[in-house]
Amino acid sequence: NAGVTQTPKFRVLKTGQSMTLLCAQDMNHEYMYWYRQDPGMGLRLIHYSVGEGTTAKGEVPDGYNVSRLKKQNFLLGLESAAPSQTSVYFCASEARTYEQYFGPGTRLTVT
């Protein structure tokens, strides 16, 4: 039982490049979330999903897209990376209990 895993752990992109972050959970949770963490700003919700095939915008969705084709996976995409997207990205999952389980994070640097 791995819980929530994130791939990759680190990535450096150049401005304008694209990439996809993968989140996987093996707890059969319905809800999944993508957050970004920036110094002094806590965690901010980017997008979330309440079930397979559904997605919704969070607090800071601009510049990101998501997909939830399978219940266990939640993908976060950056189509054209910008330096402002340099951050640590966390994925979380939850079984409708308000108790979110977090992955270890992906540190992304955009130069």
Place this chain on the structure above:
Amino acid sequence: AQSVTQPDIHITVSEGASLELRCNYSYGATPYLFWYVQSPGQGLQLLLKYFSGDTLVQGIKGFEAEFKRSQSSFNLRKPSVHWSDAAEYFCAVGVPGTASKLTFGTGTRLQVTL
């Protein structure tokens, strides 16, 4: 919309001393309240939660928190801090019935001196 304030950015305590981390929230009714801990380079781990009922809640690692409706607060406490408690602590609020979206505070970094 709900909001969370953690007034202390950084706190230093000596090992064995007591700890209180402050959290204030803004919401028209009683929200769901949470404390999470983040060790360096790690994801967040739930310490404790409050939904309703007894206003003093116990969590993991010897932590407790008290909900005070009159002060809109949910402060985290520990009677005796260990060096391994050094981490960043986040308070969060959730609004009942809103697909579990949490609003996090900006965090308090705890340093423990030996």
